[in-house]
Amino acid sequence: xxxxxxxxxxxxxxxxxxxxxxxxxxxxxxxxxxxxxxxxxxxxxxxxxxxxxxxxxxxxxxxxxxxxxxxxxxxxxxxxxxxxxxxxxxxxxxxxxxxxxxxxxxxxxxxxxxxxxxxxxxxxxxxxxxxxxxxxxxxxxxxxxxxxxxxxxxxxxxxxxxxxxxxxxxxxxxxxxxxxxxxxxxxxxxxxxxxxxx
Amino acid sequence: xxxxxxxxxxxxxxxxxxxxxxxxxxxxxxxxxxxxxxxxxxxxxxxxxxxxxxxxxxxxxxxxxxxxxxxxxxxxxxxxxxxxxxxxxxxxxxxxxxxxxxxxxxxxxxxxxxxxxxxxxxxxxxxxxxxxxxxxxxxxxxxxxxxxxxxxxxxxxxxxxxxxxxxxxxxxxxxxxxxxxxxxxxxxxxxxxxxxxx
Numbered sequence: 001x002x003x004x005x006x007x008x009x010x011x012x013x014x015x016x017x018x019x020x021x022x023x024x025x026x027x028x029x030x031x032x033x034x035x036x037x038x039x040x041x042x043x044x045x046x047x048x049x050x051x052x053x054x055x056x057x058x059x060x061x062x063x064x065x066x067x068x069x070x071x072x073x074x075x076x077x078x079x080x081x082x083x084x085x086x087x088x089x090x091x092x093x094x095x096x097x098x099x100x101x102x103x104x105x106x107x108x109x110x111x112x113x114x115x116x117x118x119x120x121x122x123x124x125x126x127x128x129x130x131x132x133x134x135x136x137x138x139x140x141x142x143x144x145x146x147x148x149x150x151x152x153x154x155x156x157x158x159x160x161x162x163x164x165x166x167x168x169x170x171x172x173x174x175x176x177x178x179x180x181x182x183x184x185x186x187x188x189x190x191x192x193x194x195x196x197x198x
Numbered sequence: 199x200x201x202x203x204x205x206x207x208x209x210x211x212x213x214x215x216x217x218x219x220x221x222x223x224x225x226x227x228x229x230x231x232x233x234x235x236x237x238x239x240x241x242x243x244x245x246x247x248x249x250x251x252x253x254x255x256x257x258x259x260x261x262x263x264x265x266x267x268x269x270x271x272x273x274x275x276x277x278x279x280x281x282x283x284x285x286x287x288x289x290x291x292x293x294x295x296x297x298x299x300x301x302x303x304x305x306x307x308x309x310x311x312x313x314x315x316x317x318x319x320x321x322x323x324x325x326x327x328x329x330x331x332x333x334x335x336x337x338x339x340x341x342x343x344x345x346x347x348x349x350x351x352x353x354x355x356x357x358x359x360x361x362x363x364x365x366x367x368x369x370x371x372x373x374x375x376x377x378x379x380x381x382x383x384x385x386x387x388x389x390x391x392x393x394x395x396x
Contacts, residue, residue, distance in 0.1 A: 044245040
């Protein structure tokens with residue numbers, strides 16, 4: 001590793017990746033050095049392609065390769081329900097549940113007045129415009145269950161309710177399979193508040 | 199993530215990397231998607247460059263960008279001591295100790311008769327040729343302290359000793375800072391066998 005500037009440059013670039021420290025970077029660099037050239041170049045090409053081909057869906061701002069993302073262009077999705085999320089990365093976990101078949105709207109962040117992120121920094125105008133022109137009957141606000149996410153949800157609820165559209169938020173409560181003993185008190189408090197008859 | 203084949207391809211390629219599972223791959227893919235294009239393309243370029251520019255040193259078979267690696271071309275290295283290692287990745291840890299200033303020879307593996315890896319599959323002929331033409335007085339056999347490494351060390355020792363060259367092997371023993379209680383019995387046995395007067 002002492003010998004080749006190209007290896008040192010690769011190590012530096014790999015270490016920029018999230019969750020990759022010097023040891024992981026070194027393991028990955030040696031893997032790349034040992035891999036046959038076609039395999040390594042496929043990885044390089046995949047990185048290049050993603051930057052050249054992926055853009056934002058012009059309707060919901062999810063990642064897309066066409067004007068509309070696959071969800072927005074699918075005829076199978078319920079066009080009357082819209083789920084608001086902070087980032088594109090929040091969509092796959094919701095999709096994996098199989099419990100949601102509506103549309104999405106990606107805000108591009110959450111309100112954080114302390115960091116100077118206000119309503120104009122998010123795609124809220126675009127959301128309101130969709131609510132005016134599309135046949136949305138329910139908006140599910142799936143921002144993160146933290147301060148910024150809750151603030152954003154409350155702000156959006158106040159904007160949307162006058163439009164005669166149902167506004168919902170996923171339930172907070174005990175994680176399934178979790179251990180009551182180890183649940184934090186805020187979550188447990190929410191779970192108790194949201195208790196349901198059996 | 200459901201939306202773009204380019205992202206799916208990138209995920210597949212990232213998951214091939216060692217120690218990278220689906221979650222790490224996803225985190226890395228989103229990082230690449232969010233990164234500015236120049237940063238992402240620098241990573242792609244670093245991978246490409248390493249495959250195009252890095253080859254094996256024609257003398258010691260370490261990674262190199264010229265005919266000789268940086269170690270072989272350095273005038274500061276002791277030309278009378280040669281350390282034999284299995285893979286190029288074994289060199290950086292030895293260099294980091296600061297305890298070694300000689301040359302290297304990379305075998306490209308270790309003897310493993312069960313896997314059909316014999317002397318002709320390693321760069322042993324090249325090693326013997328170097329010992330014949332260079333001014334080597336000591337060979338340190340730093341193959342791994344496992345069955346294959348020990349077998350390889352014993353095999354090489356038998357080949358080299360008749361040449362009137364000193365053959366050594368790094369000491370096996372207790373890891374510094376380790377806890378006697380948790381040391382495996384083979385290591386502890388070696389440490390006792392190799393005990394030294396204080």
